[in-house]
Amino acid sequence: MHPGSQSYPDLSILPQRTPAARDEWVEARLMRHFMRNGRSALHAVSTVIPIFVAILWGDVDHVALACWALAAVMITAARYRVIHLYFREYSGAGGAQLRAFMSRYHWTWTVSAVIWGSSMFVFFRKAPLDDQFLCVITLAGMAGFAVGAFSASLRCFFDYINGLALSMLAAVAYTVIVDTPLIQGTTVSLVGLVLIYWVAIRSAGERFHRVQRSNLELQFSNATLIESLTEKTRAAVRAVETKNRFVASAAHDLRQPVHALGLYADWLQAEPELVVEITPKIVQSTRAVNELFNSLFDLAKLDSSTIELDWQQVDLPTLLTELELEYAPLAREKGLALRTRLVPAEVKSDRVLLKRLLGNLLSNAIRHTREGGVLLAVRHGADGPCIEVWDTGVGIAPEEHEAIFQEFYRVPHHNGTEEGFGLGLAIVSRLCEALQHRLSIRSRVEKGTVFRLDFPIALAAPGLDA
Secondary structure, eight states: OOSTTSOOOOOOOOOOOOHHHHHHHHHHHHHHHHHHHHHHHHHHHHHHHHHHHHHHTTTSOHHHHHHHHHHHHHHHHHHHHHHHHIIIIITTOOHHHHHHHHHHHTHHHHHHHHHHHTHHHHHTTTSOHHHHHHHHHHHHHHHHHHHHHHTTSHHHHHHHHHHHHHHHHHHHHHIIIIISOOOOHHHHHHHHHHHHHHHHHHHHHHHHHHHHHHHHHHHHHHHHHHHHHHHHHHHHHHHHHHHHHHHHHHHHHHHHHHHHHHHHHHHHHHOGGGHHHHHHHHHHHHHHHHHHHHHHHHHHHHHTTOOOOOEEEEEHHHHHHHHHHHHHHHHHHTTOEEEEEOOOOEEEEEHHHHHHHHHHHHHHHHHTOSSSEEEEEEEEETTEEEEEEEEOSSOOOGGGTTGGGSTTOOOTTOTTSOOOOSOHHHHHHHHHHHHTOEEEEEEETTTEEEEEEEOSSEEOOTTOOO
16 A cells, blocks of 8 residues: 555565576676686786796797787786676676676687697697696696686686687697697597596586585575565564554553543542533543444454455445535534535445545544545546545644554644544555555645545446546
């Protein structure tokens, strides 16, 4: 329910997290892990480039080595730029944005792997065996390091490992077939080791990715559970506080008329000859007690969720005419004018509960109006018929619009009006929720208030242009 732009006080339940939301959260965390690890990997790569050059400088073609080193430096700089762009603009982005970001820049990891694997074109069968061994071990170490550094993004990991392995095999094949066409046992062993290592690293990376994803899904489930339990605990605490406040307020409001009844009974016992003067006061106190109990019973019935709705087509002019006849004496008693403005309209509702809802609004309007009057009107809005209750009363400040629907709440500084028990609008709130009608409020302090009741499921009277 929404009075105006304000919401009724409500203990909302934490919405269930969907699998899509969980996957989005997990993807975002995996991308963030990938980028953080990618920065560390780049620092390591930056130190390996000069080491590679230093090892091979005296044994291989300088031009070929310089070209490879330049390519390695350029792709490393490109990857630094991508990571810098991520931390500058995308570190707080969601899963969809991160996926789009990775789609644009994942090629840098593939190209980097191809360039490093292509280093074998420079040193394989050209450098001393010891240097070749060191370089191959370095490439193997980079592949192993990729399991922890890049497997958070399975696509980038596979592209990196595939690029590294295929470029190494291409270099071996080129050297054997074109450069020095001689197949040696060590070459066959090297190819076999590369293939085995390639499969093993892919498998390890895939398993590690699954472990990371499972851990993040578990974190998400735990965080959701903790959040849900925390919210339910807060809701329970608020419910206990509301109940305590409710009981305290009910006891306070009941004490006054009951105390008055006791005083009048003692007075009547002491001075029986004053029965004509005292009896109306006893009746008034008894009526106040009955009114409070009736309101409490209404609230208890509405909160128990056992109320059964009798949906039917309700003729609004007829209903409002009945309300006018019922509440006109109360308005005249206060010197107020109760008027109606009616147009033909029907709505789907429970007639008894709708009448009780409008009766509480009318009673509240009359109670808090010192002079002027109250208007009960049926109008046609953009979405169908609506009912408005206007008064020229004390008005309600915007900051009070939510609080007035709480049990036993009375707007402060309403001097000169009958306070009542503060349950009328609480019952209105419950009835609106039960009937699924929408209530809104407009008010100006010392000018008056308008309550408007809209019907989402509404039918205009036949032949009427709504």
